[in-house]
Amino acid sequence: MSEPFYITTAISYPNGRPHIGHAYEAIAADAIARFQRAMGRDVRFQTGTDEHGLKMAQAARTRDITPRELADEMSGYFKVMDDALNISYDRFIRTSEADHYAASQAIWRALEANGDLYLDRYEGWYSVRDEAFYDEKELIEGDGGVKLSPQGTPVEWTAEESWFFKLSKYQEPLLALYRDQPDFIRPESRRNEIVSFVSGGLSDLSMSRTSFDWGVPVPGSPGHVMYVWVDALTNYITGLGYPDLDGLFARYWPANVHIIGKDIVRFHTVYWPAFLMSAGIALPKQVFGHGFLLNRGEKMSKSVGNVVDPVGMAEAYGVDQLRYFLMREVSFGQDGSYSHEAIVNRSNSELANSFGNLAQRTLSMIFKNLDGELPALDRNDDDAALVRTVAGAVLDELPRAFEQFAFSVGIEAWMRAVFACNQYVDAQAPWALRKSDPERMKTVLGVLFCAIRDLAIAIQPIIPASAGKLLDQMGITTDERDFKALEDTFWYDRLRASGFRVSQPVPLFPRLELEVAG
Template sequence: MAKPTIYLTTPIYYVNDRPHIGHAYTSLATDVLARFKRLDGHEVFFLTGTDEHGQKVEKAAQDAGEDPQAFTDRVSQAFRDLTTTMGFSNDDFIRTTEPRHKAACVALWKVLAERGEIYLGDYEGWYAVRDEAFYGPDELVERDGVKYAPSGAPVEWVREPSYFFRLSKWLPELLRRYDLPAGAPDRIDIEPESRRNEVRAFIQQGLKDFADRPEKLDLSVSRTSFTWGVKVPGDPAHVMYVWLDALTNYITAAGYPDTSHPRWRFWPADVHFVGKDIVRFHTIYWPAFLMAAGIAPPKRVFAHGWWTNEGQKISKSLGNVIDPVALVEEYGLDPVRYFLLREVPFGQDGDFSRKALANRLNGELADALGNLANRVLSLIQRNCGGMLPGAGDPAVGGALAGAVQALTGQVRDRLDRQEFHLALEAVMASVRDANGYITHEAPWALKKTDPVRMAAVLRRLHSALRAYATLLQPFMPGTMAALLDQLGVPADARDFAALAMPLPEGTPLPPPTPLFRKIDLAAA
């Protein structure tokens, strides 16, 4: 029986600046889950891309002295290049300036208008250009006579004609779906729980404050104060609100409005990965747009935290923005991929430090996993003629074997909850057990006293290494491919189902080579 399809997305990244560690982090989590699901037998569609319209981009292009299209072409390429640098396995890269996307936006607008979900009015309120969002007076903070949004962006009072989306109509339905039990077909799952509570409280407060004037909760979805955006069909003086435009990308790439498109079978999205600063857009506005258009909303939105740099908030003014490309050049791709998802629970804020990265690389990757692989494979070379020994007595290393066999299910459960650090900890705990096992059994000594047991011990350790390498492929694809080569695992036997099929005795194994380069802690 075929396993269900999986649709995973990153946010589409705003092209007013170059990529930084936050962009790499979100896409990395999406990539790891996509790779894992493919190895687990699912058909996966993994989408990323760039958000290229709006007042902020128009201004950034003006500041750069460029036409907006030329500006977005240039900056978008930097994000596309990042997918290559970081080894991401995305199936599509979408740009909101593409014709297919503009056509999807127009189609969605027309459906909403035909259903009476959009109406024309006037809007006035406090608007933050940086956030492309309006804020209520009670959300603002005033300093030195300037009002600021919760994000820290300055706001200005704006009044202009605007089309509105009947958001108020859909808020009770959103609350209902948030509160459905886990696994219910219509549930909209928001994780971590702190973000779900935040979103629920925001809606409940709005419904309470405007119980007598629900239209105050409706969302302005067009602008006339700038021109860089998708034109509203039938009223070209208006461009679509950038978030309506941007969020539509997720169905554009799935073939919308052609629901007979082969990719439409992937919708609704299984997980939208987003930063915590845009959770409101993805959990309130986006599912409301979709339900209003008769389209199923996403199943799950996971909002991760923010990074600091050596204990300091990251900002351009401080000059401490972390460049993921430079990190990869300095430490190597797979150690960076591993560290970013190992160090901090996904969903929480975390601090980046080079010393922490060096400790993870040296302690867990080089000393624990790399050293185990080198010891086992070197012993097979010296004592078994470079050939994989037979399984021998099944009682030898039976406890280790049982724990290793359970690993796939443990890692799957943790990744299904986006607990990346716990998935890695499960594997590393088993690696530590395997290191303890080889020390206890001392196969180098068994060569003289019990060569049959020695062969069984080495075979048991080889099987454990194969499982570790297979399960760690989504996190460190290049290095684990090299380890699987050294273990003699054929290229077509590297998915999770293949772990149930032992390699034949006598499989030739190449001499081992080091997998990880240790970092000088004094220089970190």
């Protein structure tokens, strides 16, 4: 069996409909999952919704429905988004599911058995919007002297009986973790922030609430529900069958990476590893905190009116065009910006004009001039130079970058190979060779066919549907589309011998117009 690879997104908080930031995280995680599958790994990919907490209870009350009804409705929108964006998850988890209640109560009992939980009274600042507690020293001053969380969200003074977790006990073990495993938190800027935070001292963490009941009940403590982040983080092991330590858990845990937004790095790199240490469970190998996606440089906000529906965007531009833009345009880990013009221009120039047109022209010429038949190859130095360029991109540069989640770097290398193919077309001019040297034309078209096949296989994690359609048109079977297939030097001979013929090709990427959307 191939080496397992377990990847998760953060589970989305469904007190509102999904926005493009949710889509961005899902697409990035999907690209990683698809890439690892193409590299031959046994991949498990989990996403879902985080449905408990005061914020959900308040949102439901505002609409005069139950929290469960709100969760059912809103979670459905997130699943629709994932399916519309071709997200290849293995499980879409909901924290309101029965197996998640069982897993959350099991890890609670493990913390308790380790002596790390105690009952006391909580008095302090709480942000409903963040579902987070903050020390006085962390608060910032807003307009009129109003206290705000470090995220700029409102806080309120809360006083109630609560179970506490001995987080302070784990300060030194956490600092040792960051020191001994520097890649546990990526990128480095996030790691530095967390090391600084933990070095400043940790307070014990309030772990339960009594002021509302929409959450996982604390075992043996009537009236208490778990702090939403306790059960939210546990989803990563719920989805592997915890507390059953055999089966999926034994196969896939610890997770290779949690892909999350930079605003929730603390929960995943302080609370989560501390819970796992207490429960005697292995820690995930890495937490990657990506940046925010900004609308024309501005953070998305309902009050500003710049929140965009990702399903609507996918319908306007095309699913693969949107996926390509987000992974191409933004350096993963940093904040990035998008606009209608940027998406249209990037899609038209690179997908439609450069790659799509290359494939369309090549396959059309084979169909028209060679009756669809793949030619024998009599390569010269020009052909060999192009083969080396494409091989360098698809076998070395792109996989090396994707392994580090540097999608924009890998796609840049891929585009250089696409440009090299187009320069080769212009230099060889197969339309002129048709009259002056038909045998040479055959080789040129055959070399291009091989290059396009390699480029299509390599870019599948980013534009899976379009690359798949192209490979279908080229007669490449689904079991010969991984990175190992790129090292197969005999595939072309086998395809020729099979009698495959190129049919009239279908264009992959229609040109987008700047008037498509607002």
